[in-house]
Amino acid sequence: MDWDKLRIFHSVAEKGSLTHAGDVLHLSQSAVSRQIRALEESLNVTLFHRHARGLILTEQGELLFEATNQMVRRLDAAAARIRDSEDEVFGELRVTTTTGFGTLWLAPRLPALYQKYPSLKIDLMLEERVLDLPMREADVAIRMKEPSQADLIRKRLMNIKMRLYATPGYLAAHGTPEKMSDFSAHRLICQHPGTAQVAAGAMLSAELMANDIPSTLTVNNYFGVLQGVLNHLGVGVLPDYITEDFPDLIRVLPEVESAEVPVFLAYPEELRHSKRVAAFRDFVSEEIFAFRKRKQD
Numbered sequence: 001m002d003w004d005k006l007r008i009f010h011s012v013a014e015k016g017s018l019t020h021a022g023d024v025l026h027l028s029q030s031a032v033s034r035q036i037r038a039l040e041e042s043l044n045v046t047l048f049h050r051h052a053r054g055l056i057l058t059e060q061g062e063l064l065f066e067a068t069n070q071m072v073r074r075l076d077a078a079a080a081r082i083r084d085s086e087d088e089v090f091g092e093l094r095v096t097t098t099t100g101f102g103t104l105w106l107a108p109r110l111p112a113l114y115q116k117y118p119s120l121k122i123d124l125m126l127e128e129r130v131l132d133l134p135m136r137e138a139d140v141a142i143r144m145k146e147p148s149q150a151d152l153i154r155k156r157l158m159n160i161k162m163r164l165y166a167t168p169g170y171l172a173a174h175g176t177p178e179k180m181s182d183f184s185a186h187r188l189i190c191q192h193p194g195t196a197q198v199a200a201g202a203m204l205s206a207e208l209m210a211n212d213i214p215s216t217l218t219v220n221n222y223f224g225v226l227q228g229v230l231n232h233l234g235v236g237v238l239p240d241y242i243t244e245d246f247p248d249l250i251r252v253l254p255e256v257e258s259a260e261v262p263v264f265l266a267y268p269e270e271l272r273h274s275k276r277v278a279a280f281r282d283f284v285s286e287e288i289f290a291f292r293k294r295k296q297d
Contacts, residue, residue, distance in 0.1 A: 090119030100222030128196035162258035187234030192218035200258035
């Protein structure tokens with residue numbers, strides 16, 4: 001099919017009028033009409049019902065409009081990537097990370113990124129599955145271990161540990177456990193050891209569960225664990241970075257913690273010069289640097 005005819009069809013379908021489409025395309029109404037008629041003849045279908053108040057898509061027209069919509073979106077995305085070599089940072093950036101890190105650390109800091117780059121469009125994909133960056137399932141990944149995929153640029157951001165936390169209200173009502181045996185009077189909240197998660201967190205949860213704790217709440221991500229803790233349900237296994245945004249939480253059994261978990265940012269080699277990727281990488285790095293400095297002070 002002729003792209004010029006499809007482009008004209010898309011504009012007519014969008015505007016619902018030959019005249020309005022012609023104004024946008026800088027074509028006369030008769031020229032637009034001829035192109036639509038030629039497209040209908042080439043497809044051997046009627047694309048529009050013609051009414052006094054405008055044009056309405058037929059069923060076949062709706063199918064074609066759906067296809068041209070997808071084409072326009074892909075072309076817009078391609079154009080944004082091409083213009084990405086300029087100084088302005090805008091367009092879509094697909095970021096993938098775990099549900100816990102994405103909801104508890106990254107999302108609360110995004111307002112500052114949008115303030116700096118108001119035309120940026122972030123598609124945040126939160127899941128434990130590791131997306132294939134070289135196959136462009138995402139543009140940037142933040143993961144709790146070093147990526148093993150080839151052709152990736154990677155940057156180590158920080159190390160975290162899983163620790164035990166509870167609210168002052170819960171501890172006031174149930175007491176503060178001083179040793180593991182005290183958990184006979186407490187509820188443990190953690191990710192289920194079989195849930196997809198960082199190995200260090202799974203190991204700590206499994207070790208704690210081995211102490212025959214009578215009451216537990218298991219969730220499949222750390223956001224759910226935090227909600228249980230904040231609602232005074234028990235003592236939760238949580239990443240230590242939450243303490244900045246939830247300073248009222250009290251650490252329980254300070255000697256109990258996981259091994260260090262490295263946090264990596266990675267993106268494909270082909271996006272090395274992307275302004276969007278660079279803006280996001282630098283923003284996250286600056287936020288983590290400030291976060292670590294505050295922890296030291």
